[in-house]
Structure formats: C-alpha cells, structure tokens
Amino acid sequence: MHISEGILSPGILAAGAVLTAAGVIIGLKKIDTEEIPSVGIMSAAFFVASLVHVPIGPASAHLILNGLLGLILGWQAFPAIMTGLLLQALLFQFGGITSLGVNTFNMAFPAIVCFYMFGWCIRSNRNRALFIMASFGSGFFAVFFSAILVALSLYLTGEAFLPTSKLILAAHLPVMFIEGGLTSICALFLKSVKPDLLECNADAF
Amino acid sequence: MIEELLIPDSFLQCVDPRVKLIGLLVFSIVVAVSYRFATLVTALFGSLIILLPARVPLKEICKRLIPVNILIILLWLTLPFTVKGDPLFFLGPLAATRAGGLYAAQISIKSNAMMLMFIAVIASTRIFTIGHAMHKLGVPTKLVQLFFFTFRYIHVIYREYLRLVNAMKIRGFAPRTNLHTYKTFAYLVGMLLVKSSDRAKRVHNAMLCRGFNGRFYSLSTFSMTKKDLFVFLLIISFIIILGVMEWTGIIL
Structure with a gap:
C-alpha cells in the first residue's frame, strides 16, 4: 500500500502533505495529554499488525486494519497512522519523507470515513447481525477506499500509470474480503472481551 | 526483531541531528520535484558520497533498497508500453517506447538517490534522537x-x-x-x-x-558547533547547485 519515494508528481505530494497536516491537526486536538500513551499503544499495535501475514491461497498478504483503527480511535487515527508510517519508513524504509503525506492520507482518510459510516452501528448495541455487517463493512471499505486512493494518486501523476493502478486495485480485491472478515470477527471478540475499547470515542461525534 | 540501523562512530553521527533532518528534508523535496537527468544523477552521486563515511555495510544497503525497487521493477515492466512516443521495439502487439524507458529510468534514479540519503541519515541517528530533534525543530x-x-x-x-x-x-x-x-x-x-x-x-x-506531567526531558542537549555549521552550509550549497541545475540548466 505504500507508494515509495520519487514516483508521484509534486502536485500530488503537496496535496497529500496539506490534507494530512489538516487531518493530523484535527486528530491532535482530539487527543488529551493523558490519552497519548493509549493512542501510542494503538498506533504500535497497528504497526505490529502490518507485520502479520495471513495466507491467501498460494500468496500471503499483510494486515492493514485501518478500518478497525478508525472504529477504535476516530479522528485520532490520523496522527496514529502517520506515526506508524513514519516509523515504518525509519525502520524498514517502506515509504519515505516526501511521500509520508500522501501515504498517511491514503490510509487514514478511509479510516475516518468508515468511522462515520459504521461507527454508530457498532455503538448502537442492539442488533448482532447489524453489528457484524457494520464491522465487516468498515474493514472492507477502509481497504477499498485506500486502494482507490493509492490507484488515484498514481493515475493523477500520469496516465502511463493506469495499468499499475489497475493491478494495485485488483491485488487488493481479496485483501478487502479478508480485512472485512477479520475486522468483523475481531470486533465481535472485542465486544465480548473488552467492550470499552470500541466505545472510547463515543463522545467524538 | 525490529531493530534500528545504527552504525556507531561514523563521521555523520557527530553532526547535529537537526542539521541532518533539515538537510534530508530539503534534499528530498528538491529531488522529488526534479526531472532533468543531470540533476538526478548528481543527486545520486551526492547521496553515495554522503553515505560513504556513514560506513553502512553493503548488504544492509541492498536489503533496505529492496522495498523501493520492487515497485520500480513493476514500473519498468509497464511504463515503456504505456508512455506514448517513438516505438523502440515490439513485443507482440505492444510497442515499447523510448520515452517510457527514459521515464522509468528517471524514476529509478530519483527513488534510489532519495533512499540512499535517507539511509545515510538514519544509519547515523538514533530514533530517540530523531524524536528530540523533531521537537527542537518545532513539531x-x-x-x-x-x-x-x-x-x-x-x-x-x-x-x-x-x-x-x-x-x-x-x-x-x-x-x-x-x-x-x-x-x-x-x-x-x-x-x-x-x-x-x-x-x-x-x-x-x-x-x-512517578510524577509524569506530560513532558519528556532530554539529557542530551544539541549544540551547533562550527563543524555542524560547516556541514550545514555544505549540504545547503549542494542542494542549491541541484536546484540551479534543474531550473536554469546552466550546468550541463
């Protein structure tokens, strides 16, 4: 999902940086000083989850989990995802400095969208089927929107990137279903084991 | 385990981390918006020269260039056939163009130049030091x-x-x-x-x-010495040369 350094056009890089800066500023406003350790833990858990590889047939994919992070953190997901991506760049050289803005926006914006689309269902606490569908949706659509944003940022850089964009979209199709299923099972697990994790941002609306 | 790449006792390690971070940021931005081959090749050589005194083992460098170059291989396989221009050779119904090949080459040089400079900086700076430097720089x-x-x-x-x-x-x-x-x-x-x-x-x-009040105190203080200033001026003048090459075309 990372776009590495030196590929995107200056316009896209600048747009990504500005949008991410705005998102991070909003996110930081929503983090109280005493919440920083718990957001840091979630950001680290997100980092470690991206090292977990699940098999899909002969290949394997690593988890992204931006949908789940969005459900748990809301707007706080923006700075959390940026920190995770910055550390991935520093430790493994995935992505880099100039592409940090675009990469953060591509992952964090879908997380926020899913938070607003499905967050209320998760917290409404009435219907089990609705809960399963909403959590599946947030995992599925977070990856779906992210893949579209990645493909779009490549396509807007140059029409020559069209086949690469299509390839990226196609490669993420199975990942969407797996992320949806995993997010749904994981949310059910959290609901029965530690329900306050999913509710800590109820006041963010 | 997750380990940071840190090569002790290199020349770069003694340079003020703020100088390194600002240098890396400005260098990356200038290279990211450059398109001329002369500029990009100069940037690549500049990165290599700065990477040399960092004494990073060759194996580490290669390992860390892999993630960047996987996407680049994909671009080499697609770009020559999708950029319009004079056909160079035919592969069945597909025409590979010179312009497409040049575009892919340009991206390869650009990406690798930026990553080499990035590796030079992180190989000589602790992650905690980077955090403190970011704080000092107003993050x-x-x-x-x-x-x-x-x-x-x-x-x-x-x-x-x-x-x-x-x-x-x-x-x-x-x-x-x-x-x-x-x-x-x-x-x-x-x-x-x-x-x-x-x-x-x-x-x-x-x-x-234990009395945490929301602040982290750093035991190490950064101080700009004459050497840091010299390195800073050196980096900035190199970047200015890159900029002049890119936008005026005076050199080459």
Missing part, C-alpha cells in the same frame, strides 16, 4: 510524544505478538486458507489490542505515580 509536542510512545511500544507489542504466535504453534496451528485460520488471526489481533490497552493503562498509572 507539535503531542505528536513527538506519540512518536516516542509508539516507538517504545512497538517492541513490547511485538514481543507480546511473538509469545502469542508461539502459543499458537505449540497447539499445532498451521496457517492455511480457511475460516479457522482467519478466525485465529482475528482473535490474535483482538488479544493483542486487549493486552496492549491494559498495559497502556498500567504504564500510564505508573508514570503518573
């Missing part, structure tokens, strides 16, 4: 604290993850493409989040007991 306090906590917890959570994976292996778990595998992984992630959040609460309470 919001909350963001720097988040950065510190995340970096600290990555190791803790990763160890927790390895423990859970070991427990799964002991019970004979082998990942396959089936519902049982996905369920197990979902529970693994869920358990990781539960344990992490419990630990976050415990750690925060412990920090409050």
Whole structure:
C-alpha cells in the first residue's frame, strides 16, 4: 500500500502533505495529554499488525486494519497512522519523507470515513447481525477506499500509470474480503472481551 | 526483531541531528520535484558520497533498497508500453517506447538517490534522537510524544505478538486458507489490542505515580558547533547547485 519515494508528481505530494497536516491537526486536538500513551499503544499495535501475514491461497498478504483503527480511535487515527508510517519508513524504509503525506492520507482518510459510516452501528448495541455487517463493512471499505486512493494518486501523476493502478486495485480485491472478515470477527471478540475499547470515542461525534 | 540501523562512530553521527533532518528534508523535496537527468544523477552521486563515511555495510544497503525497487521493477515492466512516443521495439502487439524507458529510468534514479540519503541519515541517528530533534525543530509536542510512545511500544507489542504466535504453534496451528485460520488471526489481533490497552493503562498509572506531567526531558542537549555549521552550509550549497541545475540548466 505504500507508494515509495520519487514516483508521484509534486502536485500530488503537496496535496497529500496539506490534507494530512489538516487531518493530523484535527486528530491532535482530539487527543488529551493523558490519552497519548493509549493512542501510542494503538498506533504500535497497528504497526505490529502490518507485520502479520495471513495466507491467501498460494500468496500471503499483510494486515492493514485501518478500518478497525478508525472504529477504535476516530479522528485520532490520523496522527496514529502517520506515526506508524513514519516509523515504518525509519525502520524498514517502506515509504519515505516526501511521500509520508500522501501515504498517511491514503490510509487514514478511509479510516475516518468508515468511522462515520459504521461507527454508530457498532455503538448502537442492539442488533448482532447489524453489528457484524457494520464491522465487516468498515474493514472492507477502509481497504477499498485506500486502494482507490493509492490507484488515484498514481493515475493523477500520469496516465502511463493506469495499468499499475489497475493491478494495485485488483491485488487488493481479496485483501478487502479478508480485512472485512477479520475486522468483523475481531470486533465481535472485542465486544465480548473488552467492550470499552470500541466505545472510547463515543463522545467524538 | 525490529531493530534500528545504527552504525556507531561514523563521521555523520557527530553532526547535529537537526542539521541532518533539515538537510534530508530539503534534499528530498528538491529531488522529488526534479526531472532533468543531470540533476538526478548528481543527486545520486551526492547521496553515495554522503553515505560513504556513514560506513553502512553493503548488504544492509541492498536489503533496505529492496522495498523501493520492487515497485520500480513493476514500473519498468509497464511504463515503456504505456508512455506514448517513438516505438523502440515490439513485443507482440505492444510497442515499447523510448520515452517510457527514459521515464522509468528517471524514476529509478530519483527513488534510489532519495533512499540512499535517507539511509545515510538514519544509519547515523538514533530514533530517540530523531524524536528530540523533531521537537527542537518545532513539531507539535503531542505528536513527538506519540512518536516516542509508539516507538517504545512497538517492541513490547511485538514481543507480546511473538509469545502469542508461539502459543499458537505449540497447539499445532498451521496457517492455511480457511475460516479457522482467519478466525485465529482475528482473535490474535483482538488479544493483542486487549493486552496492549491494559498495559497502556498500567504504564500510564505508573508514570503518573512517578510524577509524569506530560513532558519528556532530554539529557542530551544539541549544540551547533562550527563543524555542524560547516556541514550545514555544505549540504545547503549542494542542494542549491541541484536546484540551479534543474531550473536554469546552466550546468550541463
């Protein structure tokens, strides 16, 4: 999902940086000083989850989990995802400095969208089927929107990137279903084991 | 394990981290917006020259260039056939163009130049030092604290993850493409989040007991010496030369 350094056009890089800066500023406003350790833990858990590889047939994919992070953190997901991506760049050289803005926006914006689309269902606490569908949706659509944003940022850089964009979209199709299923099972697990994790941002609306 | 690349006792390690971060940022931005081959090749050589005194083992450098170059290989396979221009050779119905090949070459040089400079900086700077330097350079306090906590917890959570994976292996778990595998992984992630959040609460309470007031104090202070100033001027003048090459075309 990372776009590495030196590929995107200056316009896209600048747009990504500005949008991410705005998102991070909003996110930081929503983090109280005493919440920083718990957001840091979630950001680290997100980092470690991206090292977990699940098999899909002969290949394997690593988890992204931006949908789940969005459900748990809301707007706080923006700075959390940026920190995770910055550390991935520093430790493994995935992505880099100039592409940090675009990469953060591509992952964090879908997380926020899913938070607003499905967050209320998760917290409404009435219907089990609705809960399963909403959590599946947030995992599925977070990856779906992210893949579209990645493909779009490549396509807007140059029409020559069209086949690469299509390839990226196609490669993420199975990942969407797996992320949806995993997010749904994981949310059910959290609901029965530690329900306050999913509710800590109820006041963010 | 997750380890940072740190080569001790290199010349670059003694340079003020703020100088290195600003230099890296400006260099990356200038290279990212450059398109002329002369500029990009000069930037690549500049990165190599700066990487030399950092004494990073060749194996490490190659290993760390792999993630960048996987995408670049994909671009080499597609760009020559999608950029319009004079056909160079034909592959069935597809025409490979010179312009496409040049575009792919340009991206390869650009990406690798930026990554080599990046490696030179991180190989000579501790992650905690980078955090302190970011703070000194005016990055919001909350963001720097988040950065510190995340970096600290990555190791803790990763160890927790390895423990859970070991427990799964002991019970004979082998990942396959089936519902049982996905369920197990979902529970693994869920358990990781539960344990992490419990630990976050415990750690925060412990920090409050020890008088944490929301500030991190650094024992090391940064000071700009004459040497740092010299390195800073050297980097900036190199970047200015790159800029002049790109936008006026005077040299080459």
